[in-house]
Amino acid sequence: MRGPVIVTGGGTGGHVFPMEAIAEALRARGLAPGEIRYVGSRRGQEGRLLGEGPVALTLLPGRGLRRSLRPYDLAVSALAALGLVAALVTAVALVGRWRPRCVVSVGGYASFATCAAAVVWRVPLVLVDFDAVPGAVHRVFRRAAARRCVAFGPPADDEVVTGTPLRAAIEAVDRSDAARAASRAAAVPPIEPDRLVVVVMTGSLGSRRVNDAVADLAARWASRRDRTILHVTGQRDYEHVLGRRVGGDLDYRVVAFADMAELWAVCDVAICRSGAVTVAELTRLAIPAVVVPLPGAPGDHQRRNAEALAAVGGVVVIDDASCDAQSLAAALESLGEASTRAAMSSALAALGRPDAASAIAEVVEGVSR
Numbered sequence: 006m007r008g009p010v011i012v013t014g015g016g017t018g019g020h021v022f023p024m025e026a027i028a029e030a031l032r033a034r035g036l037a038p039g040e041i042r043y044v045g046s047r048r049g050q051e052g053r054l055l056g057e058g059p060v061a062l063t064l065l066p067g068r069g070l071r072r073s074l075r076p077y078d079l080a081v082s083a084l085a086a087l088g089l090v091a092a093l094v095t096a097v098a099l100v101g102r103w104r105p106r107c108v109v110s111v112g113g114y115a116s117f118a119t120c121a122a123a124v125v126w127r128v129p130l131v132l133v134d135f136d137a138v139p140g141a142v143h144r145v146f147r148r149a150a151a152r153r154c155v156a157f158g159p160p161a162d163d164e165v166v167t168g169t170p171l172r173a174a175i176e177a178v179d180r181s182d183a184a185r186a187a188s189r190a191a192a193v194p195p196i197e198p199d200r201l202v203v204v205v206m207t208g209s210l211g212s213r214r215v216n217d218a219v220a221d222l223a224a225r226w227a228s229r230r231d232r233t234i235l236h237v238t239g240q241r242d243y244e245h246v247l248g249r250r251v252g253g254d255l256d257y258r259v260v261a262f263a264d265m266a267e268l269w270a271v272c273d274v275a276i277c278r279s280g281a282v283t284v285a286e287l288t289r290l291a292i293p294a295v296v297v298p299l300p301g302a303p304g305d306h307q308r309r310n311a312e313a314l315a316a317v318g319g320v321v322v323i324d325d326a327s328c329d330a331q332s333l334a335a336a337l338e339s340l341g342e343a344s345t346r347a348a349m350s351s352a353l354a355a356l357g358r359p360d361a362a363s364a365i366a367e368v369v370e371g372v373s374r
Contacts, residue, residue: 008104010036010369013119014111015045019282021054023111023135023362026170028060030362031369042103044096046115063099065092065118092118100126106373107131109365112140120146129372133365135169135281137309151372154365156281157313157356167365168358169285174266176359180290188270196271200233200256203337204272206265207297211239212278214328215297219276220249221330227253235271237263274340276333279311279320288357293319293349295336300325319353 012027014020028041038059045051047064055062096118100108108123109131110116120142123130129151132143137157139147147153150163158166189196196202207215216238226232233256238246243261250259269286275294277283280302287294296314298307314320321336340346358364 007040008106009040009042010373011042011044011100011103011105011108011119011123012111013044013108013116014113015051015115016049016113019135019280020111020113020115021045021050022172022282023133023170024051025055025058026172026362027109027111027133027365027369029173030170030366033363034366034370042105044099044115044119046092046113049113049115051115065095065115089114089117093121096122097125100128104128107369109133109369110143110146111135112143114142117142117145120149124149131365131369131372133167135285136304136306137313138304138306140303140306152368154368156285156361165364165368166358167368168289168361169281170362170365171282171285171289172266174264175269175286175289178266178269178290180270180292185271188267192271196233196256200231201341202233202235202271202273203276204235204237204268204274205276206237206263206268206283207239207276207278208280209239209262211237211242212297212299212325213242213245214325215276215278216242216246218328218330218333220246222333223255223257224249224251225330225334226255227251228255230254232256234258235263235268236260237265237268273346274337279307279314281306281310284310284314285357285361287314287320288353289359291350291354291357293340293346293353294321295323295333295340296320297323297325297328314353314356317352317356319349319356 012024014024031041041060043055043060043062045064052064100122105128107129108119110120111133130149131152132150133154134143135156153164154167155164156169160166205219219236223234236259238261240261247259269290272292275292277294279296279298296311298311311322315322323332
């Protein structure tokens with residue numbers, strides 16, 4: 006019997022959901038659950054999000070290194086390095102025992118040990134990059150990879166442009182005019198049909214700067230009856246933003262977390278960061294957006310992601326340092342015309358790839374033969 010396909014990576018939901026999508030695509034192409042294995046990190050979200058499924062999950066020790074020279078961060082990084090060594094020893098032993106037909110890495114610190122083990126045992130390695138700039142782990146192993154799958158083109162000789170896999174619930178969102186009208190009517194309370202719906206989402210923790218800017222914008226728009234703001238703050242800032250709400254005619258709804266499939270189904274314009282999964286959702290669902298790249302992201306990848314979308318006219322980019330109520334209001338005013346949003350949606354749709362997970366699975370099959 007041939008060894009399994011190992012899908013490795015993790016640390017955040019932005020890694021874990023694509024891991025699950027790739028595994029689902031491999032199963033759709035005939036692999037049994039026992040022919041696939043997940044390998045992630047004990048400190049990431051993998052155990053919570055993948056641990057109950059039919060595909061076996063192995064969690065390794067270790068954590069990401071701190072990008073700081075402060076004494077505390079140096080101490081944390083030293084401990085992290087020890088954990089990575091332990092993970093590497095474990096991964097080399099496990100890969101030697103499993104003899105996988107292929108290792109597929111979606112990146113993150115959790116993928117380092119398994120990628121290294123693949124190189125040690127000469128197992129074909131497929132790297133899947135969702136950002137415009139590869140992460141640190143994939144830069145290390147790029148020359149050792151049999152193939153690289155990338156979200157954006159044009160590809161290099163060793164690359165295949167596949168896009169970014171998304172959860173089935175996101176892929177299933179219907180953004181036709183009729184479906185959006187029905188979703189707005191079904192919201193609790195219903196969203197009035199003539200309002201422009203702005204969805205704000207900056208990740209599971211949220212962004213204090215963006216959250217404050219949106220709260221100020223809501224105060225500025227308090228008398229507007231033609232706007233709805235659905236503001237996902239993240240748990241950290243929820244009480245802070247909720248305490249800043251003001252009355253008025255604006256339909257302003259503040260929540261800590263939300264099902265993004267439901268929010269994208271009613272959205273006209275998004276305000277968001279430009280991480281890989283968010284960018285993939287914007288392009289797949291053709292949602293015009295104001296994007297505020299996270300400053301200091303590794304390799305400045307969020308800015309590069311945002312620039313790729315801005316280059317085709319699909320988003321408006323605001324620097325984090327410049328993000329305030331005034332800049333958001335100006336950007337959103339420019340997106341007020343339906344014709345402008347339609348043109349932006351068309352530009353984004355041209356970048357979206359609905360078959361990303363299947364395309365990656367096809368690459369895996371090719372290198373596994």
